[in-house]
Amino acid sequence: MADGVLETAAPRTERAADAGGRWAVVVHGLRTYRLLVWMWIRATLAYRASFAMTVVGNFAATALDFVALLLMFSRVDVLGGFTLPEVALLYGLAGTSMNLADLLMGSMDRLGSRIRDGSLDTLLLRPVPVFAQLAADRFALRRLGGITQAVLVLGWALAHVDVAWSVGRVLMVPVMVLTGTAIFAAVFTAGAAFQFWAQDAAEVQNSFTYGGKAMLQYPPTVFAQDLVRGVVFVVPLAFVNWVPALWLLGRPEPLGLPPWVAFLGPVVAALLCAVGGLLWRRALAAYRSTGS
């Protein structure tokens, strides 16, 4: 199945190269990504019962964090000065963005083992961008379970938080989800680039993706100032939800930043994606196969 897809894609590469446009390469990559994803979806749906079970399992696995929050709130009324709906809002935003990014390109963390067993070289030989192939590799449709869980919590939170809704505030919600997804996608990309020189260290990237999600689901007031500074200025995960959501809730920005910082999310995401892309190109260009 994969070969068929790739053969039809081949002439397009040449055309893309002829045109010489970077844009054409991007379009070609996206098209390949779509075809590969569709192939994996059909493969997944061939085993319906197994698919249903893994979706439910994925739902339950991500729900566990929320159950922990509910258990905490069964003992306290506020956590770090935030009520349950407010924490649920942070949880829902972080979870939705992270799980979406995980669905779209979570398979990138298999790169390290692909380098080790040499199968990356096969991907390099195909006339298709390696990035698209890796991101679509074993596309895990089951992650819809986790996305559903996070979206449900987000919906519940939006219905229960005390916010004076205006057009701007309503618009902020989808902007936050998209920004967050882009930020986490950039982190996945940077993590994949990192694996080129630290093949066995794939787990480090979990600190920033899963660890980031775990951290962002709590209010910033819970953490030490230095840690908050780290996720605002070093790895700007705070723009996934903390900074914009605090504006939405009418609370002061963490670290006392001016209120307009809340709207910088898309800019930060774009910058981070650019950095991620650059790191990826650098790392891929420097790759030398062991040849074994």
Add this chain to the structure above:
Amino acid sequence: MLYAAVATGSFRRYATYRVATAAGVFTNTVFGFIVAYSYIALWDQRPHLGGYDLPQAMTFAWTGQALLAATSLMSGGGIAELQDRIRTGDIAIDLHRPADLQLWWLAADLGRAVLQLIGRGVVPLSVGALFFELALPDHPLTWLLFLTSALLAVVVSFGLRYLVALASFWLMDGAGLAMIAGLAGTFFSGMVLPLPVFPDALAHTAQLLPWASLLQVPADILLGARTGADALRGLLLQAGWAVALLALGRLVQSYATRKVVVNGG
């Protein structure tokens, strides 16, 4: 002796993955900070929640990270390989070997766990002690009890994972069951939240389930919530579950190897 050699071999095999171990330590440490800070917020509101004071809660948070890899709370650990061998039919070769299947894998898992207890346990716990006030024991005997409890935790964990792996003899795809087992382990071991913090009825039940042996019991011994006779009762509970699960594993194994036709090839 054969099984000692298997355990040593497994220890050395995992010892070669130095970069992966370092990466794991990094991740455990990051998560340790996140969990510790969330507990600080919780204990700030309810200072004696679950009978722990703040240093004890901090100790629980970091012990969880220190034991995570060794007890394979969230994953199959080395046993995932056994599951694969059953699925592919390679198990037929293993059954021909002049060694007992269960003891072989137990030895291999113990070798792995001892390496990961040292390699992935010491650093997170030390970092935790450096940045937070922990309730670590002064008496060497308590440390010895804790290490015994941690080893029993590994055996109980092995007993559970071995049963999950054996289920592959009947299930074509054991991934779903492994996932559910991982979830139960994460939730009922205290990894998500210490069991005493759960609502009372749930907490009492969960304390008796085998998963409590994986983290709750060793952590309670280390942070001083279980002392004297209570600590010994904890060890007995773990030993009881270890024996029961190993016996059940043996029963299932003998049934599986007699009844099941391996689809090798």
